[in-house]
Amino acid sequence: MTVTLKDFYADWCGPCKTQDPILEELENDWDGRFEVEKVNVDEQQDVANEYQVRSLPTLIIENDDGIVERFVGVTQREDLEDALESAGA
Template sequence: MTVTLKDFYADWCGPCKTQDPILEEIEEEWEDRFDLEKVNVDEQQDIANEYQVRSLPTLIVENEDGIVERFVGVTQREDIEDALESAGA
């Protein structure tokens, strides 16, 4: 099963910069168990609109069945890892 973590961010977003190192750590430790997709909302507004992203950072964990979890604001590592496990990563 493919699990994807979409990270909706913008270069001007302070909290997004706080979120980045957390995501990088998880990506390193979990290796290839999920795909991390960075979505710059300024450059990819169509994707942001499709997922109805209104605040940054927004993290969306999804698998083939659809969205498993959505987080708005800086999200702790444990919560992200729990969602990835729920999604089947």
């Protein structure tokens, strides 16, 4: 089962900069159990539209079955870990 965390962000987004270290720490600690895909909404508007992203940061956790969880705004590590586990990471 492939688990992906899509991080929708923009360079001008302050809360996105708050989210980054949380994601980096999680990615390091979980060591390859899920993939992080960063999506710059200014450069990849088509992807942002496809996922109906309206606010930043938006984090979407997907597995082979589709979207498992969607978070809008800065999300704490514990909430992300719970969602990753339920996605099968």
